[in-house]
Amino acid sequence: GAVVSQHPSWVICKSGTSVKIECRSLDFQATTMFWYRQFPKQSLMLMATSNEGSKATYEQGVEKDKFLINHASLTLSTLTVTSAHPEDSSFYICSAPRRQVAFFGQGTRLTVV
Amino acid sequence: GENVGLHLPTLSVQEGDNSIINCAYSNSASDYFIWYKQESGKGPQFIIDIRSNMDKRQGQRVTVLLNKTVKHLSLQIAATQPGDSAVYFCAEKDYGQNFVFGPGTRLSVLP
Numbered sequence: 001g002a003v004v005s006q007h008p009s010w011v012i013c014k015s016g017t018s019v020k021i022e023c024r025s026l027d028f029q030a031t032t033m034f035w036y037r038q039f040p041k042q043s044l045m046l047m048a049t050s051n052e053g054s055k056a057t058y059e060q061g062v063e064k065d066k067f068l069i070n071h072a073s074l075t076l077s078t079l080t081v082t083s084a085h086p087e088d089s090s091f092y093i094c095s096a097p098r099r100q101v102a103f104f105g106q107g108t109r110l111t112v113v
Numbered sequence: 114g115e116n117v118g119l120h121l122p123t124l125s126v127q128e129g130d131n132s133i134i135n136c137a138y139s140n141s142a143s144d145y146f147i148w149y150k151q152e153s154g155k156g157p158q159f160i161i162d163i164r165s166n167m168d169k170r171q172g173q174r175v176t177v178l179l180n181k182t183v184k185h186l187s188l189q190i191a192a193t194q195p196g197d198s199a200v201y202f203c204a205e206k207d208y209g210q211n212f213v214f215g216p217g218t219r220l221s222v223l224p
Contacts, residue, residue, distance in 0.1 A: 006156070032210050041121050043202060044157070044214045093156050097210050100145060104156035 003027065004096050006105025013084055013112055021079045021108045023050075023094030029074035030096035035067075038091040038107075050077040084112040121200060123219040132190040136203030136215045141184060143205035147212065148177055148188045151200045160188070160201075190220075198222045 005024045013019050023033055031052045036044040048069055049057040056069035066088075068080040077096075081088055093107045126132045138146070144165040149157035163170045163177045163186075170177050176189040186203050200219050204212035 004156075034211060041219075043121075043217045046211065046213075049211060091154075095156075095212075100206070101147065101159055101162065102204070102212050103159065104149075107154070107156045109154065 003098060003103045004094065004105045006094050006108055008108060009106055010109040011111070013110070015085055015112055016083055018080055018082045019084055019110060021081075021092055021094075021110075023077045023079070023096070023105050025075045025096045025098070025103075028096075028098050030077075030098070031074060032097060033071060033077040034095045034102070035069065035077075035079050036093045036095070038093060040091075044093060047079075050079075052077075081110065084110070086112045088112050121217050121219045123221060125221045125223055126193050127223050128195060129192055132188075132193045132197070132220055134188045134190075134201050134218045134220065136186040136188075136218075138184050138186060138203065138205045138213075138215065140205060140207055140213070141181075142207045143213075145206040146177070146179060146186055147204045147206075148175075148186075149202045149204060149214075150197075151202065151217070153199075157202060193220075193222050195222050195224070 007022045033050040035047045038044050047062045050069045050071040052071045058064045071077040089112045094105045095102045147162045148160040150160050151157040161172045161175050161177050163179050168179050174191045178187045200217045202217045203215040206212050
């Protein structure tokens with residue numbers, strides 16, 4: 001069964017609105033979670049590392065004000081895409097390490113219209 | 114990551130044949146490697162892992178080989194089945210908790 005749950009699995013939103021994606025670790029605590037973005041037919045691109053109780057660490061080129069990350073508890077990290085634009089349309093995936101193995105959520109397909 | 118943004122190479126194999134998917138990793142300090150399988154529209158799933166102190170590890174129908182000299186990793190799938198069709202990623206981990214993913218290979222199983 002899934003050890004990391006991501007919600008929603010897909011979302012369509014209008015340009016200018018914000019969208020929140022949740023990532024939950026099931027049956028284990030994760031002080032660190034990772035957020036990835038994946039374009040069609042491409043590999044996973046790390047966007048940021050979410051740290052419980054402290055600020056997220058963003059990869060170079062990722063706008064922290066655009067992609068807000070909150071890791072308020074040991075089992076939940078959220079990614080909010082603010083003022084979404086069509087170019088933000090993508091597949092977003094979270095992961096959480098458990099005993100050194102990174103387990104992934106189901107992914108969220110975001111379409112901005 | 115170093116290998117992001119590349120388009121996926123494709124491997125086509127006949128059902129029942131063995132598949133070999135290759136991966137070159139970049140960091141000689143990486144000490145742990147994982148192969149993931151990603152089906153369309155889903156997140157990656159763990160297949161098999163290997164530590165840098167090993168050169169081979171076997172699972173059910175899958176074998177991972179590690180050659181640290183040339184920084185090469187391979188995934189062998191025995192008796193490939195239609196359900197094996199997916200994109201396969203290798204991932205390397207160094208001293209931190211983050212994994213760096215390879216560009217991925219699309220495996221297509223022909224009937």
